[in-house]
Amino acid sequence: MTDVAREVGVTAKTVSRVLNDDGPVAVETRERVMEAVRKLGYQPNLMARNMRVGARDAAIGLVIPEMGNPFFGTVAGGVESAVRARGLTLIVGSSDETAGLEQSLIATFLARRVSGLMVVPAAAGDHRHLRSERVAGLPIVFLDRPAVGLTADCVVSANREGSRAGVAHLISHGHRRIGFVADVPATLYTRRERFQGYRDALEEAGLPFDRSLVETGHDMEAAAAATLRLLALADPPTAVFTGNNFASMGAVVALSRAGRKDVALVGFDDLPLAEVLDPPLTVVAQDPAAVGAAAAELVLARLDGDRSRARRATVPTRLIVRGSGELPPPAGPRS
Amino acid sequence: MTDVAREVGVTAKTVSRVLNDDGPVAVETRERVMEAVRKLGYQPNLMARNMRVGARDAAIGLVIPEMGNPFFGTVAGGVESAVRARGLTLIVGSSDETAGLEQSLIATFLARRVSGLMVVPAAAGDHRHLRSERVAGLPIVFLDRPAVGLTADCVVSANREGSRAGVAHLISHGHRRIGFVADVPATLYTRRERFQGYRDALEEAGLPFDRSLVETGHDMEAAAAATLRLLALADPPTAVFTGNNFASMGAVVALSRAGRKDVALVGFDDLPLAEVLDPPLTVVAQDPAAVGAAAAELVLARLDGDRSRARRATVPTRLIVRGSGELPPPAGPRS
DNA sequence: ACAGCGGATGTCAACGTTGACATATGTCAA
């Protein structure tokens, strides 16, 4: 900047004024400055600028569990466009679903003095350490899953209601014994909520809850095995509800391998190939971009001085009917 | 930092020494400093630090076309772990496959004085504007597609060879008329390379190239339509090679809708559900995480002072045989 | 006893930018 100023024969401050449209500058001076900027290929140093003004980095930090997962990728995409529209930069890190990595990422972001923090909590996280930052007024929003040990803004999908609707859909097609397959232990928020939705639907229809119809598999293969275990029961389910995309894929694999095209299936989370499957997969679709965008809006509102108490926003899900959920239960002795 | 120093009764410099393990500090002083740091909840300001030392931000900027696309997400994941292992932070932006957004993202990163730049070029990009930065010694690496108008480091998949191998696989199963479906116009590097691989395989086997077997569809539906057009030809192909994951999905949909389980299919890019399809999809799989990691290694090597000329690294692809590529051509009048 | 040395700490300036305030020049109304 000093170089540019020298070139034009003015002070750095004048150059600063030109570049920031701040204060009065003679038209001729402005032009000469702009020309020198071009000539020297000058680019303002954002680091120095951020340090001077407000001592905050014009960036938002985002922690997600996995970059390769399209769900979180799309969430990040939603966050990014909203954030960029405000002239802020997005800094992303992935925690690999590990509390330790998550903490160290957050620490890095805080050390950079980001203007806001967005976190998809890792499964075993704990966010009490963020209390002081929150009190100090740093906008912090949690996505997809709420914070643990901290009252803070949060944007989640309508897990319970979506799950309820998916299971109710199966019930409305005559199913009375419906398996539930999800990947992760009960510590994961989304799993708990979706399981509640499953029970809500059963209760609403006056159907009994049968513990033996609930299975767990932490990845696709495990979910496939879990599905097969359900089918091998003495009194097997006629339909299955899967609590996330890996579980859905596993169930699809299992039904395909077992040649059981008669078992109805509804999955939580849409899959890119869902309509190509045989039968096409009926799903409860989330809207990850909307989750990201909503969270970003919350952060931006807080940046604008919104000091109201912590809010929880819920992004609706949508039942996409494609075929696999509409299979009727086989006509059995009792039906 | 001054607050901590005052608390302990030393100078900021001493606190700095403690925190950076730099220079001799009395054990007792160190402990008292650490305690004050904890007590005051002090966190060093990375922005100020970066500005002082080397005038470079301890971050790497990465531009990808789309966040939600698992291919680029996984690339970003590969980059991130490599970069973080070096204590650097990853800053990501998505260009939405737009040259304008790409440029403005790059400008932002340069203004932040990132230590390195990694770019997956948007389809219509032009990177001449980066020449001066490159000359100035900024590590710049292009991923998945080479730079346009600039000689620079680059990491790409073995598009041509992978494609050749995929088509050769079909040929080895007796196919002589093989359709080619890819999404994008000839300006896209990957499309050009994969098409060349297709022609290589034909030539290698002494098969004629038939222009009418080449179709274009820019998304899944378009690719499906393109596939149907191929099947409707007077002398239709007995096998199809698809040049990317959307094209593959489109082809799968088309074959499924047309009830043509006899048409062999090999696709470039693996799909999460490939093995669940009927028949399971044979693919030429890329290794996006390896692409990201290799690119990151290149940037880091440049940061370490490697000033050798621009390199191009090629990450191998892998043929994953699952069934759809092994269907024999129907016994026709001529075979 | 004293030079010399290494350990522990301090002082100062600088990184690039911009807020707060000051100065200089010109314009206009009283």
Add this chain to the structure above:
DNA sequence: TTGACATATGTCAACGTTGACATCCGCTGT
């Protein structure tokens, strides 16, 4: 003519940190 005011620019300091160099102390060896 003069003071009030707007316009155009300059001066200075500060943001938080650390490199370069200086200082002070006690200990060692002769």
